[in-house]
Amino acid sequence: MEIDEAYKGREHSLIKHELLKGYLEVLLSIVGVSGVRKFTYVDCFAGPWGDDTDSLAGTSIAISLEILEKVRETLEKVHGVQGLEFRAIYIEAAKKRYQQLSDYLGKNCPKGIECHALRGDCSAIQDDILKLCGYQSFAFFFVDPMGWVDVGVPKLAKLLRRPKSELLITFMYDFLNRAIGMADYREQVSQMLGKLGEKDYEQLDRLSSSDRADWVVRKYREQLKTAMGPDGNFPARAFHADVLHKAKERVHYHLVYLTRHHKGIVKFAEASEKVNSLQKIVRAQSKLDSSEQRSLFTAEEMVEHESGTTANLGDVKAYWLRQLTDQPVQYDEARLAGMLEETGWLTRDFQDAFRELQAEKKVENLDGSPRRTKHPVHFEDNERLKRCV
Numbered sequence: 001m002e003i004d005e006a007y008k009g010r011e012h013s014l015i016k017h018e019l020l021k022g023y024l025e026v027l028l029s030i031v032g033v034s035g036v037r038k039f040t041y042v043d044c045f046a047g048p049w050g051d052d053t054d055s056l057a058g059t060s061i062a063i064s065l066e067i068l069e070k071v072r073e074t075l076e077k078v079h080g081v082q083g084l085e086f087r088a089i090y091i092e093a094a095k096k097r098y099q100q101l102s103d104y105l106g107k108n109c110p111k112g113i114e115c116h117a118l119r120g121d122c123s124a125i126q127d128d129i130l131k132l133c134g135y136q137s138f139a140f141f142f143v144d145p146m147g148w149v150d151v152g153v154p155k156l157a158k159l160l161r162r163p164k165s166e167l168l169i170t171f172m173y174d175f176l177n178r179a180i181g182m183a184d185y186r187e188q189v190s191q192m193l194g195k196l197g198e199k200d201y202e203q204l205d206r207l208s209s210s211d212r213a214d215w216v217v218r219k220y221r222e223q224l225k226t227a228m229g230p231d232g233n234f235p236a237r238a239f240h241a242d243v244l245h246k247a248k249e250r251v252h253y254h255l256v257y258l259t260r261h262h263k264g265i266v267k268f269a270e271a272s273e274k275v276n277s278l279q280k281i282v283r284a285q286s287k288l289d290s291s292e293q294r295s296l297f298t299a300e301e302m303v304e305h306e307s308g309t310t311a312n313l314g315d316v317k318a319y320w321l322r323q324l325t326d327q328p329v330q331y332d333e334a335r336l337a338g339m340l341e342e343t344g345w346l347t348r349d350f351q352d353a354f355r356e357l358q359a360e361k362k363v364e365n366l367d368g369s370p371r372r373t374k375h376p377v378h379f380e381d382n383e384r385l386k387r388c389v
Contacts, residue, residue, distance in 0.1 A: 152191030
């Protein structure tokens with residue numbers, strides 16, 4: 001594949017932005033047709049990072065404005081939705097970057113979207129941000145700082161507590177992992193993971209690198225969910241996508257997603273699944289670009305026959321068998337969201353595992369069809385599943 005020039009040397013940002021695009025468009029479309037008329041998008045650390053061009057191509061600023069404009073036009077022209085109010089807020093602390101940001105918005109804010117540039121530290125001006133968001137709008141907060149200390153839970157507390165909101169947070173695991181256990185960073189680490197005891201540190205030392213990354217990000221997720229709290233009868237939920245180092249087999253950072261609605265988890269997992277395939281291609285292309293030998297295969301061909309699953313299929317099959325009994329149970333999207341959140345697997349993992357179990361005559365979908373080869377379970381239809389005796 002040909003990686004856009006704007007992302008050369010920062011391929012991990014391509015993955016992040018593709019996930020943002022894929023999910024944000026779906027989110028706003030769903031919310032828009034459901035009756036919500038006011039939307040606010042907030043980029044808490046807008047930058048622009050390392051881009052001195054006027055176009056700001058390859059930045060979350062240009063990408064988000066493009067998505068907001070597209071969704072607004074689709075809702076109005078295709079779905080006939082009237083009375084829409086779209087607002088975009090971009091925050092930057094550094095004077096030079098703030099000026100560049102302000103100039104860009106002045107020239108490029110799309111028609112029908114109200115754009116604002118705020119100067120200051122996101123944590124310090126949370127009240128100003130919330131006031132500008134208003135109390136009736138649905139808000140999406142994109143929290144993408146350069147480092148890791150700026151996403152400590154206390155620093156985001158007011159944004160987390162806001163009703164009718166979702167957040168996507170860049171969690172720089174690689175940086176945090178180096179600080180864990182260092183006395184000078186105990187306070188910063190505790191703001192991310194809560195207070196850790198000696199048993200926690202001993203446990204972390206025993207874990208493999210992948211298990212350690214999973215333990216840490218789940219600990220962070222739990223702290224965020226506690227701070228977020230419920231919105232009426234809707235509890236806080238969290239999911240995360242892994243962004244891997246482009247050349248090494250390790251997590252570079254996580255994208256942690258927070259919502260209070262089960263459909264958000266399902267849709268974010270779907271977006272993560274699509275980006276997971278792209279990430280494999282980007283990593284394969286990076287290896288090709290760094291190799292002195294010419295390959296007979298393209299990056300797409302190299303990953304074409306790889307399994308699309310992110311989990312061990314045997315583990316997922318065992319999970320299904322623990323969940324199901326000989327009594328039929330309806331599996332809807334709310335139940336799927338709980339499974340995704342609990343395991344960190346993707347919907348495709350559950351579909352692939354159920355299909356194999358079905359072929360082995362170990363499970364049955366009472367409302368399904370044997371002709372389904374890719375999606376044996378339609379969770380959106382509340383289908384009844386059971387374990388065969």
